[in-house]
Amino acid sequence: MLQFSPAPSNAGLPTPSIWDKLKGKGKDVEMRDRQALARQRLLTLAFGDMETLRLLPNTFAELEAAARDWTKPPPDAPFTLRVPVEFASIHAARLVAGPYIYLTGEDSYQIALMGVQGLRVEIVSDVPPPPNEPPPPPPPPVLEMPGTFNLELTQGQHVALDVNINSDELDMARMEDGTMVDGMFWGKLDIVHTGDDHHLEFTGTRLPDNDNYKGGFKVDSRVMTKLAVATKPVTAKCHLTILAPSVQYCDVILSFSALWQPGVTWPPAEKVEDNKVKYFLRANPGGALEHFETEIVTTAIYYEAIPDPGMVDPNEYIAPRNGFAMSFRDFIPHLQDVLDQLGLSLHARSNFINNNIHAFSQHKNIAYRFLSQSRIASAIDIAVTFEPCVFTRLFLIFRGLTDDEVGAFAGATEKEANAVNWREIVDWQEDSKDPTLFRILETSVLEVT
Numbered sequence: 001m002l003q004f005s006p007a008p009s010n011a012g013l014p015t016p017s018i019w020d021k022l023k024g025k026g027k028d029v030e031m032r033d034r035q036a037l038a039r040q041r042l043l044t045l046a047f048g049d050m051e052t053l054r055l056l057p058n059t060f061a062e063l064e065a066a067a068r069d070w071t072k073p074p075p076d077a078p079f080t081l082r083v084p085v086e087f088a089s090i091h092a093a094r095l096v097a098g099p100y101i102y103l104t105g106e107d108s109y110q111i112a113l114m115g116v117q118g119l120r121v122e123i124v125s126d127v128p129p130p131p132n133e134p135p136p137p138p139p140p141p142v143l144e145m146p147g148t149f150n151l152e153l154t155q156g157q158h159v160a161l162d163v164n165i166n167s168d169e170l171d172m173a174r175m176e177d178g179t180m181v182d183g184m185f186w187g188k189l190d191i192v193h194t195g196d197d198h199h200l201e202f203t204g205t206r207l208p209d210n211d212n213y214k215g216g217f218k219v220d221s222r223v224m225t226k227l228a229v230a231t232k233p234v235t236a237k238c239h240l241t242i243l244a245p246s247v248q249y250c251d252v253i254l255s256f257s258a259l260w261q262p263g264v265t266w267p268p269a270e271k272v273e274d275n276k277v278k279y280f281l282r283a284n285p286g287g288a289l290e291h292f293e294t295e296i297v298t299t300a301i302y303y304e305a306i307p308d309p310g311m312v313d314p315n316e317y318i319a320p321r322n323g324f325a326m327s328f329r330d331f332i333p334h335l336q337d338v339l340d341q342l343g344l345s346l347h348a349r350s351n352f353i354n355n356n357i358h359a360f361s362q363h364k365n366i367a368y369r370f371l372s373q374s375r376i377a378s379a380i381d382i383a384v385t386f387e388p389c390v391f392t393r394l395f396l397i398f399r400g401l402t403d404d405e406v407g408a409f410a411g412a413t414e415k416e417a418n419a420v421n422w423r424e425i426v427d428w429q430e431d432s433k434d435p436t437l438f439r440i441l442e443t444s445v446l447e448v449t
Helices: 027-039 060-071 106-112 221-230 328-341 346-361 373-379 403-409 414-418
Strands: 042-047 050-055 079-084 100-103 118-125 144-154 157-166 185-194 197-206 236-243 248-256 260-266 270-273 276-283 289-291 296-298 301-307 324-327 365-370 380-384 389-401 438-447
Touching: 042 060, 060 079, 060 106, 060 118, 100 106, 236 248, 236 346, 248 260, 248 301, 301 438, 324 328, 324 403, 324 414, 328 346, 328 365, 328 414, 346 438, 365 403, 373 380, 373 389, 380 389, 380 438, 389 403
Parallel strands: 042 118, 389 438
Antiparallel strands: 042 050, 079 100, 079 118, 144 157, 185 197, 236 301, 236 438, 248 276, 248 380, 260 301, 270 276, 276 289, 289 296, 324 365, 365 389
């Protein structure tokens, strides 16, 4: 028999189960979550060439208020908001033929942002762009500063000048456009003490920023000596020898083209006119030359020819199309063979190598070429007041190469250079070996860097 008791019991209550845990959240919670997600959408406000990022407002009124707060337009200024179609929702963009959707109220705003994660709104107004933050005030001008000059009067004799530099109005630290006047400068300092005239003037240029200049950077007489050598212009060094079968008096005239000019000459040459010098000599058998003006007896005339710096392009002077390249170790024996092929005596070959071995040895790899006599004459012409005269002019141009640069001469190496007919290149004549003829042998070397 079943009995029913009026006592309270939980038998009729539903028992908690896993399904209760899977029930959806309340409507209020869902609304808050949606609003939280919606607030994460971003707004780009653009005005002219200025832009700013904001959280995307929910209503058109909030959008307009944010735009006005940013631009702060005058009350009567026209003020319009628009959205480029590529940033609007696809539904709104399909219904607009132009490039913009102009926001005129809440409806157009909601349609434009429907389904988009971010929105770009451009502000169209005659109002000038909002001002940038005012720049910080400039630092006070520098009107006085101390100065110290450490000078070397002669090698080992030093003096220091401590001075005060003053300016009545002009800032010594900055130019009018704000450029700082600082750094390390290389230049020329003039100190004048003449009668009542005492002044100091420096002219120079600022060195590039480099930590290597800091600390122990020092300029003294040794540095200046090295700089004078390093900045010496590119120079061709020329030796001219006369081989006469008997005693002969002659003038030797050197004429330089407009792109070349004479440098040092020994014995000192007589200047005839601009870019032209001459020697009056007595040539003796065996090679001795007597220079009458200086009464110097020598075996060769030495002169330097300096090309116009603007025309010196190492990559054009010596390239794979007109020259050859090899290592320094291979170059010297190869050069001896070439000079032998060109008819130079053992003495002449030795002088040529010995006079230039120091310059050659400065490079791990060397590229070189010989010029033809016609090209030499177009730069430096030689005239002799004796006929007949046989000329042999050898003009070597060379430059150093890095290992990477040698690769460009892959088809112009020592192997190809050994196959060249050098007598044809330099216009060599068989008569240059005839001891019964009046002959001139000139060897020149030009290093281009």
